[in-house]
Amino acid sequence: MKIKFFILSLLLILMVFTVTFSSINNNNRLVQINQSNLSDSISMISKDSIINYLKLVDVIKDSMYVGNLDLFNIEKNIDNIDYVKDSNVFIGINSSLEIEINERIPVIELKNLNVYLDRDGTIVPKSKINEPETIKFFGNIDSTNYRKISNLGSLIINDEFLNHHIKYIFSDSKEIFIKSKNHDYNIQLGSLEMFKTKLLNYKFFYVTKYDKDIISQIEKINLKFENQVIVEKE
Numbered sequence: 018m019k020i021k022f023f024i025l026s027l028l029l030i031l032m033v034f035t036v037t038f039s040s041i042n043n044n045n046r047l048v049q050i051n052q053s054n055l056s057d058s059i060s061m062i063s064k065d066s067i068i069n070y071l072k073l074v075d076v077i078k079d080s081m082y083v084g085n086l087d088l089f090n091i092e093k094n095i096d097n098i099d100y101v102k103d104s105n106v107f108i109g110i111n112s113s114l115e116i117e118i119n120e121r122i123p124v125i126e127l128k129n130l131n132v133y134l135d136r137d138g139t140i141v142p143k144s145k146i147n148e149p150e151t152i153k154f155f156g157n158i159d160s161t162n163y164r165k166i167s168n169l170g171s172l173i174i175n176d177e178f179l180n181h182h183i184k185y186i187f188s189d190s191k192e193i194f195i196k197s198k199n200h201d202y203n204i205q206l207g208s209l210e211m212f213k214t215k216l217l218n219y220k221f222f223y224v225t226k227y228d229k230d231i232i233s234q235i236e237k238i239n240l241k242f243e244n245q246v247i248v249e250k251e
Contacts, residue, residue: 046083046112056117061100061144067118070098083112091116099142102135124170125186126151127158136171138164150174156188165209166193172213178220192241200232207241215240222246 052064059067071077076091092106095118102119109115121141123133133141133151140163152170169186173179184198195204206215219240239247 047080048083048086048112048114049080050077050114051079054114054116056115059100059118059120060147061120061123061141061149062098063146067095067098067116071095083108086114099140100144102137123149123151124174125167126153128153128155129157134163134167134170136167138167152183153185154187155185157190158188162209165212169209169212172216179216182223200235202232202235203237205237205239205241207239211243214244218244218246 050068052068055064055067068077071091071094074094076087076094086108088106088108092104095101095104095106095116100121102121104119105117107115121135121137121139123135123141125134126132127134130140131143133143133149135141152173154166154170158166166186173183182198183204184196187194187196193206193209195206197204204219206212219238222238234250235248236251237249239245239249
């Protein structure tokens with residue numbers, strides 16, 4: 018019994034020593050930091066810009082010992098970049114610094130402010146290196162409705178029928194309208210409430226009532242009233 022206890026104790030001591038030695042050895046490793054440390058999931062900002070920014074705020078250098086890397090601080094500063102939703106910074110295989118970035122995805126372009134809104138309704142600056150697919154919005158909209166208009170943009174982009182039919186969204190400061198891509202009429206949404214149901218009604222109307230002669234005479238399709246599609250002809 019005493020021999021077993023002695024062996025177990027010895028094994029435990031060896032394990033602690035090995036882990037401690039490995040940790041010390043790992044912390045003393047010198048790693049190079051450059052754009053190769055970043056994931057390939059970003060398109061709105063260059064890898065060089067991120068690396069240069071992290072150097073500017075003094076959280077990284079060209080080369081650093083692993084033990085001197087403040088992963089939390091690196092991550093916090095990356096998350097402060099307007100194009101970034103969140104990030105994950107960790108030490109990978111062979112003690113390499115790994116930076117994974119979850120980028121904000123623009124869905125609406127606010128033309129009057131010259132900015133994008135992402136899926137969450139958060140403002141995203143224009144990018145110098147990429148022009149993402151978005152739905153353009155003309156006119157003014159209160160910031161309290163950013164999330165709703167972004168949800169509308171996401172719906173249009175991800176719906177094959179709507180993406181094919183809708184050119185842009187605009188507001189007359191009172192109500193929301195949609196410009197048809199293939200026809201001369203406007204679609205009057207009214208408010209952003211229940212926009213999914215309103216556009217579903219429009220899809221049903223278009224598919225079931227489509228006729229070239231009738232469509233060409235339409236000036237406006239009013240969806241503002243619940244479960245109604247009101248057609249106004251020229």
